[in-house]
Amino acid sequence: MPRQEPRIPAWIHFGTGLILIFIAALVSYRLHHTGFGRHLEMVNLDAWFRGGQTVVDPDVVVVQIADADYHDKNEPFQHACPLPVAGVTALIRAVALSAPKVIVVDLDTADWPPGQRAAALADADSALGKLGFAQPSVAWAIGGAQETGGGGHDTGTLNAEQIKDDPVSCFGVPAAIPDSDGVVRGYLPYLLQQQPPKTVLIPSLAVAASQLSKGRGCTSDVQPQAGEQTPADDLVDYSGGPERFLHLTAGTVLGAADSPAWQNSNPLKSEIAIIGGSFQEGRDRYVTPVGYINGIDILASAVATALKGGVREPSRDKFILVDVLVGMFLVTGGYFLHRYWLLAISFIAIPFVAFGASFLVFAGTRYFMSFIPVVAAVFLHHLIEHAVEHWRMQRELRELRARG
C-alpha cells in the first residue's frame, strides 16, 4: 500500500501550527490571570492532587484534639469552649516532651494571660533539659478570634510579643481562605497590617512553621513588594490527601509523654508537630480538592508544601516556551500521522497527551501548568488543515468534471 503523503507542504503545516500555538500560548498565559482561566486550571490541578500517591510525609505529624478527647470529662479539655488554658498547656507540654523540632499551635490562645505561653513551655523545657533534648521552636496561631492586645478590644492591633521575629518563637496566621467556588486551594504567605506609623508583616502559620524548622526567623525570607497590600495565594499541595500525615490523638500524647518508652522513640521526635482540634464543635472543616477535611489537615498540607518550596507555577517565558514545545510536538505528530481517520483518533488522543504532559510535569517537578488552550489550538489547526484540503479536493474535482 503506497504511503499517503500529506498534501499540504511542511512549511505551511508547521508555520500555521506555530502561529496558532504561539497565539494559544499567549492566550493561555493571559487566561492564567483571569477568573475563568484560573478556574479551568484549578479543576485540572485538583485532579492531579486526587491522583497523587499517598506517601507518609517525613516532616509533619498531626496531634489532634479528637471528639473523644474533647468530650471526655476526665481529659483536660472537658467539653469547654474556648478550650481550657490548663488543658492546652498540658498538651503543649506533652508534645514538647516528645522532642519535636517545631511545635505549631493551631489553637486560639489570644485570650491567654500574659506570660502563659512561656509558662506552657517552661515546665517542658526543664524536663527536656534533663533528657538531653533541645528546646523546640514554637509557632503560635493568631486569628480566628478577636485579639485583645493593645488597647482593649481594638481589633487587629498586635502587641510587641506577637510581631517579634526570632528563630525560636513567633506568631502566624492560619491564612487558608476559599476560592470563589468555596474550595480551599491556597493560603496567603503573609499579611500586611497597617499599624501607623509602620506596616507590620505577619507570616502565615505555614510559613512560620517552615521557617522555624529551618532555624530561621519567621519573616526573614519574606519580601513584600513595594505598595503591596495583599500577596498572591500560594497553592497548597494536597497530593495524597490527609492520609499522608501521621495523626495522633491528644489523649495518646498526653497519656504516653511521660513514659520512658515514648521518650526513647516516638513519631514526633525531630518532626514538625501540629497541634489542633478535629472535634465537631470546632466547626473547622473545609472543602478542598481532596474532599471535606479538617482545618488542621489543611494547615499540615500547607506546612509540608512550604517546606518543599510550594507548588511552583512557571514564569511567563517558561510558560510560553513549554506550551509551544508541547503544541509543536502534537503538530509534528499530526504531520507524520496524516490520515483522515486519524483526525477522529486525535480528538481522543490529543487531550490524553496534553493532560499526560501536564501530569508528568507536575509529578516530576511540582511545577503546575495546564495545556488546555494549546490542545484547543492543535484541534483548530487539524480542523483548518482538513477543511482546506477538503476544499481544495472539491475544487479539483469540479475542475476535472468541467474538463470532462
Next chain:
Amino acid sequence: MTRKWLHLIACAAAFAVARAQPVQPEVCGYVYSLQGSWRIAPQYVIELKQGMAVHAGDRIQLKSSGRPAHLDIGLLNGTVFSRNCDTEQDCQGVDTMTAVTRAKTLTERLIGMMSGFSARQPPLVFTLTRGDGPRPEEAVLRRTRGTVDLAPALRSTASGTFEVALFPAGEERSIAQVPCRWMAPHGACALEAPKAGLYKLQLSAADAPPAAVLVLIADAPDYAPAAAAFADAARVADAWGEGVRPATRHYFLSSVLNQLASERVH
C-alpha cells in the same frame, strides 16, 4: 583465581540474603493507657508498657486474670484501639493489629483523577463554619493620607473574598469600589476616600446578598475622640447580650455614628 571468584560469589550471595531479609514491621500505634498484663502472642514474653510502640501484625492478649483491665492504643491514623475488660468473660481472645496506612491502588488514583473532570456537586459549606455572607459592623475608621483601613468594620466578618464599595451618606453612587480578600481578623482591606464623613460601606460576596452598614471616616485629629465615644456605645450594645435583635443594635450604633458626624460638622 578460583578462590577470588568464590569469594566474590559468596559476597554477592550474602548481600542478596541481607537484601531479602524482611523489613521491620510498620509501627501502627502507641500504648498510652493500660491496666492488667497485656502481652504479645504467641510467646507472651513481651509485656506491653505505657508509651511502647505496637506494630502491624502484632497479636495482643490479656494474660492477667484480675478485672477490671483495659488497653488503649493510639493509632497513627488518629483513631484509638480500645479494649475494656470488666468481667472474666471479657477479653478472652487475641487482637491482631493492622497497618493504618494503605497506599491507594492505581485504579483508585485514576478514578479519583478522572472524577475531577466530571460534573461535580457544588461544595457543601457549613454556614456556621464559613459565616453566612459578609457581616460588616458600624465603626469609626481612620483616614491616613487618603486611605482608609476597613478592619474595624470587618471585625465580625468571616474570611473570604468580597467586593467593597463606599457610598457617601444619602447618595446612591459609590465613590470607591475595590476587591478585598479579608482574612479575619487581621486582613488588609483598604480603599481611598476623598474626604472624612459619614458613609455607607457595602460588602458583596459571590454567593451571598450584599450587606451594608454606616461607618464614620475620620481624619487623624478627630479619630481618637470619635473612636472612644463609639467604643463606649459599642460596649453598651454588647452589654445587651444575645437577646436583643441585631437590627436594634444596628439602629442604635448607626444613630451614634450620625450624632458623632453631626457633632464633628458643627
